[in-house]
Amino acid sequence: MTDRLRIALQKKGRLADDSFELLKKCGLRFAIRGGGLLARVKNMPIDLLLVRDDDIPSFVANDAADIGIVGENVLVEEQLVSREGLDAEITMRLGFSRCKLSLAAPNDGDINNTEQLNGTRIATTYPGVLGNFLKERGISAKSVEMKGAVELAPSIGIAESICDLVSSGATLEANGLSAFETILESEAVLIQSGRKLSADKQALLNKLMSRIDGVIKSSETKYIMLNAPKDKVAAITELLPGSDSPTIIPLAGKDKLVALQAVCTENIFWETLEDLKALGARAILVLPIEKMMS
């Protein structure tokens, strides 16, 4: 058995670029070439297997890969349709490729809630998740499986409604459809089987997961610097999202003012800056944080 940690990733598509970027930010050096199905990481004992996203859960379950990055929607679907059970579980949530698996029907049609699906046809790429949902809700409907372009199903007359992924909602709108129920919320996830890894691989995976954690946290974390009236420091600190003890520095020649610096672990919105300014804060700077380790 190889000693290199094998990571299954989507070769091309909605998950691919964000997955590559995440690994690059974790310090992995590799190049993805056109037709290649395997990329070797140059500076660590890691191989990247570049595959269709639907194959990632079974690659992990069947020991073709040690870990994988896939949409939660695909993991749950593969778990539900796999007859002998699938040995692949979520190890870590990755926060990108967020979308919902929703039920939707034509704006001008008769269906606008789940109960009305009884006796109808629903087009979907996710028969497992849909079937499970219908069973739980006691609804009898026929699922019509499609590999893509599911939004076209009602207009071409092969189903009365659809069950598909929605993110911005633009595709639904362009096809005259409205969502009326969400059956699954999804994001990219790191998956692993229950198999024990060798000590070396486990140590490498622990290091990688700690770096991924740092990348995710630093993307949400900002460093804020501002000057403020001394008597407003407490009120200003209250406003800083996810920060409890800022650094306060005296300002030369300005008795009533201090400089305040803090790490904010949540997003800082324009509204927060406007509120800080209203309290007397000036020269406000919000800086990105490139790396974090606690």
Ligand SMILES: Nc1ncnc2c1ncn2[C@@H]1O[C@H](COP(=O)(O)OP(=O)(O)OP(=O)(O)O)[C@@H](O)[C@H]1O
């Ligand atoms: N509109 C969207 N916004 C955000 N994430 C999405 C969106 N559509 C899909 N995703 C997520 O990205 C995953 C991959 O989507 P993509 O469309 O690339 O899949 P695919 O066409 O099945 O790819 P493959 O060729 O690898 O089988 C989905 O399973 C889902 O988790």
Ligand SMILES: O=P(O)(O)OC[C@H]1O[C@H](OP(=O)(O)OP(=O)(O)O)[C@H](O)[C@@H]1O
């Ligand atoms: O709500 P929206 O932001 O419009 O996104 C939703 C669309 O995105 C996905 O398809 P994609 O564009 O990846 O094409 P595909 O069906 O060929 O995979 C999904 O299957 C929807 O059709």
Ligand SMILES: [Mg+2]
């Ligand atoms: Mg796919």
